[in-house]
Amino acid sequence: MDDYRAPTPETVAGAAVLDTGAAHKLWHIGEAVWIDVLPAPHRPANLPPSALWMPLPRHNIPGTLWLPDIGRGLLSSELEGYFRRHLEAATKGSRDIPVVFYCLADCWMSWNAAKRAASWGYKQIYWYPDGIDGWNAAKLPTANAEPAP
């Protein structure tokens, strides 16, 4: 994750950039698909059932689809399939529904994900670079999140 934490460019090709005010307005309108790309720890398959597995809870923007790890620079075919499948379902097969990508401030992952979705022909991509950090700083409501299966 540390690899991805650095100041990001101001824009991303094929997407419009949102500041927190604009993100909040868009969220209120309620038509966009919101996607959080923050990585999530997976319970190791061979951890004994009795072992304590308690990743810290993730609170993100209410109504968000959490697709962990899809913002990595290179995606495994499995992860790319996961991303495409969920994006397709969330937009009901339309390339015109607005989609917003975010994670943390100064993090390349949401930039990568937005760029990737734009390259797949989605026409209304938004990138919210300040992400949950900007949202929290503005004291906007958050909700407990679980990664999409």
Next chain:
Amino acid sequence: MGMMPGMRGRALLCLLFAGWMLPGSAQAERTEELRMARWADLRHAIFGDRTVEDAGDLVAIDAPARAEDAAIVPVAIRVAETLAPEIRGLYLVIDDNPSPLAAHFVLGPVADSREIATRVRIDDYTYVHAVAETADGRLYATARFIKAAGGCSAPAGKDQALALERLGKMKLTIAERSRPDDPAKVKLLISHPNNSGLQIDQVTRNYIPADFMQTLDVIYNGQAVFRLESDIAISEDPSFEFSLRPSDPATAGVIKAEVFDSNQRHFSQSWPVPAAAQL
């Protein structure tokens, strides 16, 4: 169970010193309140309804306030002379790690419970708690705040092919005792990737499957020194420093280390322990 006033005071002191509102941590929003609530949850998950007292000066954690390498953070648990003879167990908890119970040592009759050290992975800035347990079930806890991030997902430091070749090999050294009845200080190093399952393979871009030591038994002349139960929070190439108090230091002995890991592998190795007079 409510928070002990002494613990809160010490915790607040750690917080002020740590200056935790620094950039670079995903946990900038972890307030002291949230951290205390997390510890309460962990206490409940590990100890149920048992009373966990503030250890005060009886238990201490030795660790850097800011780790150089979050995947290899040296941590020592120290127990005061007055309490040490009663201690049968030591728990190391890394509060904000996804697998927070990093290590549980069950101490045997030959262990010197005053100090035990290892190296751990720390995922993000966090409190680390050490809890000492007496034979009659009393629990004493102490905390320390450590600034480290990314330890669970850091790539393996060593060449993986070479690591596989020496998997399970162990090295053990015993320091010279200045006096025959001094405890013998032991260093044990085990070759094992101890993969957390949260590291990405730089080539395939997939997560490297978890592959970790689950139990370590150290035995001296057939008597337990300790059994360790641990998982992904122990660093690559698990390393331990501990002391043993043989009941008869004047005679020579054999120390044995036995490891079981998450892939059903089993490693066992023994070393001679010279009699005290010969060291």
